Amino acid sequence: MLKKTYDWIDERLGVTPIWRDLADHEVPAHVNPANKMSAFIYCFGGLTFLIIMTQIISGMFLAMYYVPDIINAYKSVKYITDEVLLGSIVRGMHFWGASLVIIMMILHMLRVFFTGAYKAPRELNWVVGVLIFGVVMGFGFTGYLLPWDQKAYWATAVGAKIAASVPWIGPYIQTLLVGGPDLGAVTLTRFFAIHVFFLPAALLVLLGLHFFMIRKQSIAGPM
Amino acid sequence: MADHSGKERIPGVPRYRRPKDMPTSGTEPFFPNFLLKEWIVGSVILVAFILWIIFNPVELTAVADPADTSFIPVPDWYFLFLYQLLKYIPGEIIWLGTVVIPGIAFTLLLLAPWLDRRKARHPMKRPIATWGMVIAMVFMGWLTYEARMQHEEALAKNPPKPAAPQVKDTAIVDPNDPGAKIFAQNCAACHGAELKGQVGPSLLGVGNKYTAEQIQGIIKSGKPPIMPANVVQGDDAVKVAQWLAKQKQK
Numbered sequence: 001m002l003k004k005t006y007d008w009i010d011e012r013l014g015v016t017p018i019w020r021d022l023a024d025h026e027v028p029a030h031v032n033p034a035n036k037m038s039a040f041i042y043c044f045g046g047l048t049f050l051i052i053m054t055q056i057i058s059g060m061f062l063a064m065y066y067v068p069d070i071i072n073a074y075k076s077v078k079y080i081t082d083e084v085l086l087g088s089i090v091r092g093m094h095f096w097g098a099s100l101v102i103i104m105m106i107l108h109m110l111r112v113f114f115t116g117a118y119k120a121p122r123e124l125n126w127v128v129g130v131l132i133f134g135v136v137m138g139f140g141f142t143g144y145l146l147p148w149d150q151k152a153y154w155a156t157a158v159g160a161k162i163a164a165s166v167p168w169i170g171p172y173i174q175t176l177l178v179g180g181p182d183l184g185a186v187t188l189t190r191f192f193a194i195h196v197f198f199l200p201a202a203l204l205v206l207l208g209l210h211f212f213m214i215r216k217q218s219i220a221g222p223m
Numbered sequence: 224m225a226d227h228s229g230k231e232r233i234p235g236v237p238r239y240r241r242p243k244d245m246p247t248s249g250t251e252p253f254f255p256n257f258l259l260k261e262w263i264v265g266s267v268i269l270v271a272f273i274l275w276i277i278f279n280p281v282e283l284t285a286v287a288d289p290a291d292t293s294f295i296p297v298p299d300w301y302f303l304f305l306y307q308l309l310k311y312i313p314g315e316i317i318w319l320g321t322v323v324i325p326g327i328a329f330t331l332l333l334l335a336p337w338l339d340r341r342k343a344r345h346p347m348k349r350p351i352a353t354w355g356m357v358i359a360m361v362f363m364g365w366l367t368y369e370a371r372m373q374h375e376e377a378l379a380k381n382p383p384k385p386a387a388p389q390v391k392d393t394a395i396v397d398p399n400d401p402g403a404k405i406f407a408q409n410c411a412a413c414h415g416a417e418l419k420g421q422v423g424p425s426l427l428g429v430g431n432k433y434t435a436e437q438i439q440g441i442i443k444s445g446k447p448p449i450m451p452a453n454v455v456q457g458d459d460a461v462k463v464a465q466w467l468a469k470q471k472q473k
Binding site for chain 1: 248249250251252253254256257258260261264265268269272273275276277279280281283284285286287288289291294295296297298299300301302305306309317318321322329332333335336337339340342343344345346349352353356360424447
């Protein structure tokens, strides 16, 4: 029955070749921790992706309660933390996950750097990886404001001031991010939009490219 | 793929179904063999992550108040090094710290594959790249550490206002009630001997929020994610609930 269903879909969509490309390739011995314990350093990339998935999922659940306006943002975060079933766990996951993604990403980057895996022909994948780094830092910056508590507000006020001090284009960045001379209602909606629409779109495209290139070029051989 | 005298791996056939005498080079299929091992590592990390979350609840400070400029701002830890860098740069050339230095660092990182073009990949065989990165990481770590220390000093000099000042000056109502004794034996480990909260939240003023019946219900069924059900049972639960319901704030 299952086989028949699969064949029926396969006949129409040709999923077998896609499946083969995605899943059916040999993983070299030197990245396998089962062969050599020190190969666990090759897990950092996969773990970064795993934590990013928990960020996406916990973020989607937070969005079920979170309200991005200055009257209700704080109240909704308080409600999530104190009242919602497992709300403090989901919020904790999203909060601590932000740090964990960055830690894992730095470890992954250092692994790639010190094993020289960015060398030809994998330069482009390194570039995409550095861009992902930038996007993830952007997530951290825009996410920090959303609970609209004192810590969030004043940390972002400092960040916005720093962005505004950029010569020539500083005022334009200020307008784009903050929406006016002072941090306020517009800032919160902008940061929310950037955090949940712009950056995830960018991240998914870049991750897609990152993984596509890994499959195309395969993992760098042993040193 | 090398020819193993007609025993070449059939695509999609996992390792455990391969013939025993088939030679291997230590490689294995991504799916399901390798992915399974990755998932084992992943689930260990996830369990550790969840435990960390449970024991480190996220705080929520007071609601944002643009008028209160006494709050000492601090960015999240991963921006501390940039923040600290600016402290060493005088005001009129602040752009050096906000744009030029981070810009150069980011560009160097982005262009690493073109700056380090020789074939050698072992870190010891390309000292400039290796030491460059080590020094950059040490410098960033030092900046982060300094920022952290200076922030803690500033906090010690100018302690932040408590988020909920009413908790501080509220006294426990009726401390000689029999319920207080049951509370001290069963509940104080989590909610604090002074009701000020520890693992569990503060219960000072809980009477404003709940009636005795509601508190009894919470004791009976617990409160996710941490508070277990039926810590206190029967008559004792009624007494504790009635005493807690008296904890009202004006």
